[in-house]
Amino acid sequence: MTAPLSGLVVADFSRVLAGPLATMTLADLGATVVKVERPGTGDDTRSWGPPWGAASSAYFEGLNRSKYSIALDFADPADRATALALATRADVVVQNLRLAAFGLDRASVAAVNPGVVYCSITGFGDADLPGYDFLVQAVGGLMSITGEAGGDPLKVGVALVDVLTAKDATIGILAALNHRRTTGRGDHVQVDLLSSLLGGLVNQASGYLATGIAPSRMGNRHPSIAPYETLRCADAPIAVACGNDRQFARLCAVVGAPSLAGDPRFADNPSRVANREALVEALEKALAAATAAEWEKRLTAAGLAAGVVRDIGQAIDHARDLGLDPLIETGQTPQIRHPIRYAHAHPKPATPPPALGEHGALIRSWLSGATDLP
Structure with missing residues (x-):
C-alpha cells in the first residue's frame, strides 16, 4: 500500500534532533529522505553515546531510520554542486545550518527550484545565537515551572523543546506542500526553538497573560485543577x-x-x-x-x-x-513506532538508520539520471 507522502523527495541538511525528527516523520510517511552529513564525523549525534545501538549511538538511531545518507564537504566545489543538485531535485529542503556561504540558502535554492518548500530551523529566529534545547528550556520559561515548589529549576527529562519544534516543522512543511498543490508556489517555513516552546506553554502562558503573574514551580501539581x-x-x-x-x-x-x-x-x-x-x-x-x-x-x-x-x-x-504496538523492527535495534495510526493510509516499512555516507554512490547515480532510488 502506498504511503501518504510517497513520491516526495526531502533533502535533509539538518543535524541533532529537531530537524532529523521532522525528516524521519516525513520518511515514515513515505517521503524519500536523503540525509546530508559531514564526511568523517557525520551528524553530531552519531557520537552521542553511551548508550549505543546496533551500529551507532542509540540517540542517532532513534532519529534517522528510513533515510539515505550521503557525505558531502561543502568546502569542496564538486560536493557543493552535488548538494545543490539534490536541493534542486527536492520537494522539501530542511536545514538548521548556516548555508548561505555555500549557495544553499533559501533564495539560492528557490532561484533554481521555485516550487521548493524550504524549512529553516533555528534557535532564536534571525538572532545569531546558538540554540540548544537545554538553553531554550532555561531562557524560555519551561525550567521556571518545572521542579518542586521552593526547589531549583529543572529541565524536562527529554529534549522536549526540540521535539515540539520538530512537530511544528512537520506541520509547517505539510501545510506548505498543500499550499503548493493549490497555488504552484513554494514557501519558506521558518521555525525556532523559542517560539515553539512559548507555543507549547499553553495554559501556563495564558495564565501569565491574563494576570501578569508568572507561574511558579508546583512539582506534580496542576495550577488550576485538584486533585x-x-x-x-x-x-x-x-x-x-x-x-x-x-x-x-x-x-x-x-x-x-x-x-x-x-x-x-x-x-x-x-x-x-x-x-x-x-x-x-x-x-x-x-x-x-x-x-x-x-x-x-x-x-x-x-x-x-x-x-x-x-x-x-x-x-x-x-x-x-493496551494493544498499542509501541515498537517496530528495522533489522537492527527496535524503535518506537510512528505515533499516528490511520484507517487507510499507512507509514512505509522502516529501514535501519544509515551508516555514514552509505548511499553516496547511489545518490550520485540517481542525481545523474542513471538510476532510480529503490
Missing part, C-alpha cells in the same frame, strides 16, 4: 487526574471516603484548588490502605484517570498490554 497530581499510597505514589466534580465524587467513593465529596471545602474545583493541602491530606489518608498498583486497578475499573509512575521500560510494556 491532579501524585498522591502517596501505602508503598508508592499514584498519579490521579480528576477533571470535574463527578469524577471527584467517584474518586471519593472508590477510596472509601464518600463524605469528602460533600465537604464544602471540596464542593467544586475552585474550592478544591483553594483547599488543596487539606484535600491531599484526606485523600492520602484513605490511599494509605493499599498499594499504588492496587489503587490503579480499582480506580481505572471505576473509569477514573489514575496510574502508577512507570519507568520507560514499564511504559513500553504498558503500551503493549
